[in-house]
Amino acid sequence: MHFSLSSAVVSICLASSIPQCLSLWHFRKHFLGTxxxxxxxxxxxxxxxxxxxxxxxxxxxxxxxxxxxxxSRISPLGDPSISLVPVLDDWVQQGNTVNPFDLHRVVKxxxxxxxxxxxxxxxxxxxxxxxxxxxxxxRAVQLDLIGKxxxxxIAESYFQNLSExxxxxxxxxxxxxxxxxxxxxxxxxxxxxxxxDMGFASALNxxxxxxxxxxxxxxxxxxxxxxxxxxxxxxxxxxxxRICINSYGARSDLVNMEKLLDEMESQSHIVTDWDTxxxxxxxxxxxxxxxxxxxxxxxxxxxxxxxxxxxxxxxISQYASLGNKKxxxxxWEHQKANCKKQLNREYIIMLxxxxxxxxxxxxxxxxxxWQLSGNCYDxxxxxxxxxxxxxxxLIEKAETLLQSIVEKGKTPIPNSWSIIASGYVAEExxxxxxxxxxxxxxxxxxxxxxxxxxNIISSILSWAANNKDLDEVEDxxxxxxxxxxxNRNMYLYLIKxxxxxxxxxxxxxESMKADNIGVDEEIxxxxxxxxxx
Ligand SMILES: *[C@@H]1O[C@H](CO)[C@@H](O)[C@H](O)[C@H]1NC(C)=O
Ligand SMILES: *[C@@H]1O[C@H](CO)[C@@H](O)[C@H](O)[C@H]1NC(C)=O
Numbered sequence: 001m002h003f004s005l006s007s008a009v010v011s012i013c014l015a016s017s018i019p020q021c022l023s024l025w026h027f028r029k030h031f032l033g034t035x036x037x038x039x040x041x042x043x044x045x046x047x048x049x050x051x052x053x054x055x056x057x058x059x060x061x062x063x064x065x066x067x068x069x070x071x072s073r074i075s076p077l078g079d080p081s082i083s084l085v086p087v088l089d090d091w092v093q094q095g096n097t098v099n100p101f102d103l104h105r106v107v108k109x110x111x112x113x114x115x116x117x118x119x120x121x122x123x124x125x126x127x128x129x130x131x132x133x134x135x136x137x138x139r140a141v142q143l144d145l146i147g148k149x150x151x152x153x154i155a156e157s158y159f160q161n162l163s164e165x166x167x168x169x170x171x172x173x174x175x176x177x178x179x180x181x182x183x184x185x186x187x188x189x190x191x192x193x194x195x196x197d198m199g200f201a202s203a204l205n206x207x208x209x210x211x212x213x214x215x216x217x218x219x220x221x222x223x224x225x226x227x228x229x230x231x232x233x234x235x236x237x238x239x240x241x242r243i244c245i246n247s248y249g250a251r252s253d254l255v256n257m258e259k260l261l262d263e264m265e266s267q268s269h270i271v272t273d274w275d276t277x278x279x280x281x282x283x284x285x286x287x288x289x290x291x292x293x294x295x296x297x298x299x300x301x302x303x304x305x306x307x308x309x310x311x312x313x314x315x316i317s318q319y320a321s322l323g324n325k326k327x328x329x330x331x332w333e334h335q336k337a338n339c340k341k342q343l344n345r346e347y348i349i350m351l352x353x354x355x356x357x358x359x360x361x362x363x364x365x366x367x368x369x370w371q372l373s374g375n376c377y378d379x380x381x382x383x384x385x386x387x388x389x390x391x392x393x394l395i396e397k398a399e400t401l402l403q404s405i406v407e408k409g410k411t412p413i414p415n416s417w418s419i420i421a422s423g424y425v426a427e428e429x430x431x432x433x434x435x436x437x438x439x440x441x442x443x444x445x446x447x448x449x450x451x452x453x454x455n456i457i458s459s460i461l462s463w464a465a466n467n468k469d470l471d472e473v474e475d476x477x478x479x480x481x482x483x484x485x486x487n488r489n490m491y492l493y494l495i496k497x498x499x500x501x502x503x504x505x506x507x508x509x510e511s512m513k514a515d516n517i518g519v520d521e522e523i524x525x526x527x528x529x530x531x532x533x
Contacts, residue, residue, distance in 0.1 A: 069096075070091060070096070070098065070102050070106065071102075071105065071106060071109065073087060073091065074087060074106055074110075074118075074122075075109075077118070078113075078115065080115060080117050080118065082118075083118075083121060084118050084121045084122055084125070085121055085125055088122065088125050098132075100126070100132045100133060103122060103126050103132065104138075106119075106122050107119050107122050107123050107126075107141060110122065111141075111145070116145055116148045116149050117149050119145055120142070120145040120146065120148075120149050123138065123141060123142045123145055124142070126138070127139075127142065136166070136168040136170045136171065137170055139162075139166060139170070139171060140168075140170040140171050140173065140174040141174070142158075143155055143158055143159060143171060143174040143175060143178070144174045144177060144178070146158050147174075147175075147177075147178035147181065148181075152178055152179075152182055152184075155175065155178045156175070156178075159171065159175050169195070169198075169200040169202065172191065172194070172195050172198070172200075172205075173195075173202070173204055173205055173208070175191065176188060176191050176192065176195070176205060176208050177208055179191060179212075180208045180209070180211055180212040180215070183212065183215060183216050185212060185216065185218075188208070188209060188212050189209070192205055192206075192208075192209055196232065201229075201232065201234060202234065203229065203234055203235065203236060203237040203239070203240055204237075204239075206225055206226075206228070206229040206234060206236075206240060207237070207239045207240050207243060209225050210222045210225045210226070210240065210243040210244065210247070211243060213225065213247075214243060214246070214247060219247040219250055219251050220247075220251065222243060222244055222246075222247035223244055223247060223248070223256070225244075226240060226244045235269070237270070238264075238270050238271075238272075238273065238276075241260065241261075241263075241264040241267075241270065241272075241276065242275065242276055242279065244260055245257055245260050245261060245264070245276065245279065245280065246279060248260060249279065249280065249282070249283035250283075252283075252287065254283065254284075254287060254289075257280065257283060261276070261280060264276065272303070273303055274299075274300045274301075274303040274304035274308075274311055277296045277297070277299040277300035277303060278296075278297075278300045278311075278314055278315075278318075280296045281293050281296035281297045281300060281318060282318075284296060285318065285321060285322065290322060293318075293322065294322070297315060297318055297319070300314075300315065301315055301331075306334070306338045307338050307339055307340075309335065309339045309342075309343075309346060312331055312332075312334070312335040312339070312346075313345075313346060313349045315327075315331050316328050316331050316332060316335075316349065316350060316353050317349060317353055319331065319353075320353035320354075320356045320357055321356070323357055325357050325359055325362075328350075328353060328354070328357070329362070332350055332366075342370075342373065342375075343375065344370075344375050344376070344378045344380070344381050347366065347367075347369075347370045347373075347375070347381050347384075348380060348381055348384050350366055351363050351366055351367065351381065351384040351385055351388070352384050352388070354366060354388075355384065355385060355387070355388025355389075355391075356388075358392070360385075360388070360389070360392075360394070360397070363385050363388065364385070364401075367381070367382060367385055377410060379410075379412050379413040379415070379416050379446075380413075382401065382402070382405060382416070383413075383415060383416055383419060385398075385401060386398045386401065386402060386416060386419045386420060387419055389401070389423070390419055390420065390422065390423030390426070393423075393426075393427065395420060395423035395424055395426075395427055395429075398419070398420050398423060399420050399432075399436070402416055402417070402420060411443055411446055412443055412446065413443065413446045413447045413450070414440040414441065414443050414444050414446060414447055414450040414452075415440070415447065415450060416440075417436050417437070417439040417440035417443065418436070418437065418440040418450075418452055418453070418456065420436045421433045421436035421437040421440060421456060421460070422453065422456050424436060425456055425459045425460065430459075430460065430463040430464075430467070431467075433456075433459070433460050433463075434460050434463070434464055434468065434472075434476070437452070437456070437457070437460050437476065438475075438476055438479065440452065441476070441479040441480060441482075441483060442479070444482065444483055450483065451483065451484055452480070452483065452484065454487070454489070457480065457484075457489070457490070458489045458493075460476075461473070461476070461477070461489065461490065461493035461494075462489075462493055464476065464493065464497070465493040465494070465496035465497040465500065466496070466497075466500065468497070470497050470498065470500075470501045470503065473493070473494065473497040474494070474497075477490055477493075477494055485515070486511070486512075486515055486517075487517070488517050488520070491508065491512050491515075491517060491523070492522065492523055492526070494508055495508055495509075495523060495526055495527065496526050498530075499526055499527070499529065499530035502530075505527065505530070
């Protein structure tokens with residue numbers, strides 16, 4: 001039984017990792033809201049960050065079976081410089097059994113967390129022992145990992161070294177994906193041709209080529225691949241349709257997008273899923289076609305599993321961008337009724353959507369629900385509301401809210417105070433901005449990595465240099481320099497405050513020199529205005 005399960009795992013894991021452009025959709029759909037189509041590497045990175053940092057880590061290794069202990073041993077070793085080989089060896093030496101199913105799950109999981117080096121270690125450990133069955137799927141995964149970790153040349157050499165028997169369709173497919181990942185159009189196409197000549201081209205291979213064109217900004221070529229695969233007698237699968245529909249939508253060719261969607265809906269072997277409708281809805285929203293967008297969103301809701309929290313997040317975001325408050329609230333109630341638990345992520349999305357449509361009272365209520373939810377107190381949740389208030393110029397409300405949280409005994413992260421400081425800077429209420437920035441720096445222990453925005457610091461210091469007592473200016477700068485190194489503007493305003501109070505600046509000029517910051521024209525002017533007085 002293990003073996004059939006494990007090969008299923010392998011094929012899922014191959015299929016899911018291969019079309020990279022599909023992951024982008026997932027990101028776009030769930031987290032970007034209004035169909036932002038930029039397939040930029042930043043988005044991809046952020047998607048990865050979100051998936052690895054915030055969400056996937058939240059998924060526990062503690063499964064219901066006793067088998068979980070190998071995972072739980074490996075899971076915390078997130079530092080990529082830690083080799084898993086001795087961990088596996090120790091595990092076996094301690095008399096534990098390892099079955100292929102466990103190893104497959106470890107590899108799959110490490111890949112989904114983008115811990116590719118470690119995934120490759122486990123895969124190679126498994127193949128080198130010679131005691132575990134190593135299927136074509138396992139080998140394809142290994143090739144994929146080699147491509148990612150050691151680069152294309154090594155992957156090609158690995159492939160060349162395989163016996164002809166081992167060069168199966170899966171291995172060719174994995175090699176094709178190495179080419180696709182590198183954006184190598186010619187190599188990809190000639191490999192596809194070779195796969196076709198060998199008579200085992202599958203939808204997956206054509207999808208790879210469609211992804212290649214998507215990634216290399218040649219969207220207009222995607223439908224040709226779709227056409228080609230049909231001519232070659234390979235029926236498009238759900239991914240083929242999605243990639244091709246995306247290519248039309250991204251080129252604002254909504255007529256052909258609709259045609260292809262119709263075709264997809266008419267295929268008996270394909271169930272058009274909520275992902276596809278969400279993608280189509282995004283294109284309608286982007287094109288300003290609200291009515292059509294609403295129809296797609298309804299289909300989307302209809303197709304999504306009632307317990308799919310990501311679908312709710314997506315739908316709520318889309319209805320927020322259409323300004324549809326009633327539906328947002330209806331979906332939120334459904335979400336709470338159908339999904340076991342709302343994570344902080346869900347609260348953040350709901351709060352930012354409520355803020356977007358200006359429903360602040362409702363947002364305060366959701367924030368209260370969150371405070372009672374027993375979720376870990378992550379200040380990014382209330383910050384969503386603080387940002388919303390300050391963007392609408394309701395900065396006093398933001399401060400009142402934060403004060404009330406502080407009174408309940410919570411210590412904010414510096415960014416909470418700095419959001420409010422920025423809001424006061426925008427209103428030119430500089431006394432308040434000054435105090436809030438002081439509060440922000442005072443709680444830096446809550447987030448040691450926090451860096452204040454340089455333009456906000458400059459505005460506040462520029463005002464303080466003319467308006468605050470010298471010791472207060474010095475205090476703030478001394479606090480700031482524990483967070484960021486002294487920069488030219490900090491020196492400039494410190495000198496200004498000194499000169500204003502008729503104090504000697506020699507000491508400051510010396511440390512400026514030590515910090516390698518020169519006296520420029522503006523500073524010179526301040527200094528000479530001081531000596532004239
Ligand atoms: C992703 O995370 C890394 C470190 O965790 C960070 O340096 C990088 O800026 C993040 N990227 C994005 C796009 O958020
Ligand atoms: C392929 O075989 C050659 C010759 O035996 C060897 O030098 C090379 O390291 C092998 N490549 C890989 C990736 O194993």
